[in-house]
Amino acid sequence: MNTPTPSSQPSRGPTEHEVRAQIVDAATEYFSRYGYEKTTVSDLAKAIGFSKAYIYKFFDSKQAIGEVICANRLATIIEAVHRTVGDAHSATEKFRRMFKALVVSGSQLFFQDRKLYDIAAAAAGTPWPSVNGYEQQIRQMVSDIVRLGRETGEFERKTPLDETVNAIFLVMNPYFNPLLLQHNLDGAEEATMQLASLVLRSLAP
Amino acid sequence: MNTPTPSSQPSRGPTEHEVRAQIVDAATEYFSRYGYEKTTVSDLAKAIGFSKAYIYKFFDSKQAIGEVICANRLATIIEAVHRTVGDAHSATEKFRRMFKALVVSGSQLFFQDRKLYDIAAAAAGTPWPSVNGYEQQIRQMVSDIVRLGRETGEFERKTPLDETVNAIFLVMNPYFNPLLLQHNLDGAEEATMQLASLVLRSLAP
Numbered sequence: 001m002n003t004p005t006p007s008s009q010p011s012r013g014p015t016e017h018e019v020r021a022q023i024v025d026a027a028t029e030y031f032s033r034y035g036y037e038k039t040t041v042s043d044l045a046k047a048i049g050f051s052k053a054y055i056y057k058f059f060d061s062k063q064a065i066g067e068v069i070c071a072n073r074l075a076t077i078i079e080a081v082h083r084t085v086g087d088a089h090s091a092t093e094k095f096r097r098m099f100k101a102l103v104v105s106g107s108q109l110f111f112q113d114r115k116l117y118d119i120a121a122a123a124a125g126t127p128w129p130s131v132n133g134y135e136q137q138i139r140q141m142v143s144d145i146v147r148l149g150r151e152t153g154e155f156e157r158k159t160p161l162d163e164t165v166n167a168i169f170l171v172m173n174p175y176f177n178p179l180l181l182q183h184n185l186d187g188a189e190e191a192t193m194q195l196a197s198l199v200l201r202s203l204a205p
Numbered sequence: 206m207n208t209p210t211p212s213s214q215p216s217r218g219p220t221e222h223e224v225r226a227q228i229v230d231a232a233t234e235y236f237s238r239y240g241y242e243k244t245t246v247s248d249l250a251k252a253i254g255f256s257k258a259y260i261y262k263f264f265d266s267k268q269a270i271g272e273v274i275c276a277n278r279l280a281t282i283i284e285a286v287h288r289t290v291g292d293a294h295s296a297t298e299k300f301r302r303m304f305k306a307l308v309v310s311g312s313q314l315f316f317q318d319r320k321l322y323d324i325a326a327a328a329a330g331t332p333w334p335s336v337n338g339y340e341q342q343i344r345q346m347v348s349d350i351v352r353l354g355r356e357t358g359e360f361e362r363k364t365p366l367d368e369t370v371n372a373i374f375l376v377m378n379p380y381f382n383p384l385l386l387q388h389n390l391d392g393a394e395e396a397t398m399q400l401a402s403l404v405l406r407s408l409a410p
Contacts, residue, residue, distance in 0.1 A: 156406075159402075159406065163399060163402070164403075166399055167399040167400055167402065167403040168403070170396050170399060170400055171376055171400065171403065173379070174378070174379045174385060177388070179388055180379060180385055180388055183382070183384055183385055191375050194368060194371055194372040194375060195372055195375055195376065197364075197368070197372065198369075198372040198373070198376065198404070198407045199403070199407070201361075201364065201406075201407035201408075202403045202404070202406040202407035203406075204409070
């Protein structure tokens, strides 16, 4: 992330930070309408009313713009999940809410709301650093919830923590990984509920 | 499936059944080398040394040939799974073996052995009737194993059978559905083992 160049003069125009945000907003709008894979930086520049050279002053490539969009979306999903998990009183309830919120926010942000699936697919395919970070955050949340449940006595303690966390992560993976979620959107809500119940049965002391 | 036309005369040439099998064998070989999506019936006819019109006498379309290839592969997978499950003495062991065999045979038959993934993808995308049949057979095997484990006292009996079976089917889905398996091939063996253990913990009485 870039920060505006410090200056003792009052700003005479938009800061670098503002221009970057402006490009990202316009690109989000543009990609969500015309797709990410098929459009070029030239198309995008034309649509925003900037020159291609000007955009390249702020971003090295189309992918660099896509990565910021993706990172923003993933951050929004994680925030939504944290919010809903924070309110829950037991590890059991936290787990159910986490799984549900991941699927609901993920489908909305990549499939329904803006059709930005192209970006999600590109991101999950390589994968981009933001996706790795996203997966680590999910793994961490699972780990925190399992630890909590073990402390409160809600969950069993015999299975090695790492194995429990990894197996749960694998169960959830088809529903938070956009590449897999595209094949699982139908009935994702019921599937998530049934899978959460199965996981919770597996955690019973 | 067609049967040869009954005839009182001794056969003067290959039967319809034989020609169909010959076309399917040649097509399996050809698609595994050049892919299914990109080749046409003309390419295939040329490679086999038949006329396109002759092939169309036996199959309505390229997809009709692909469906037979796919059905054959899926039948081979199911046979392999049945064989390995049959030898196991407990429901627990049957479940572990079933899950493992599905992944091993599936990866071999669609990814390693012949690179027939194109066909699997086309089949799973629509999906073709053979894929629906395959999924039903897997669901039935899961159901049989869960029932057995409930009878022998290995598994809990509180959760409705349908829900238990469906949730297990969902856990396994990314590993037997070729569209999803392509994204899960790395580490599929360990993942399968950990997921099987999680499922078995969820089934504990």
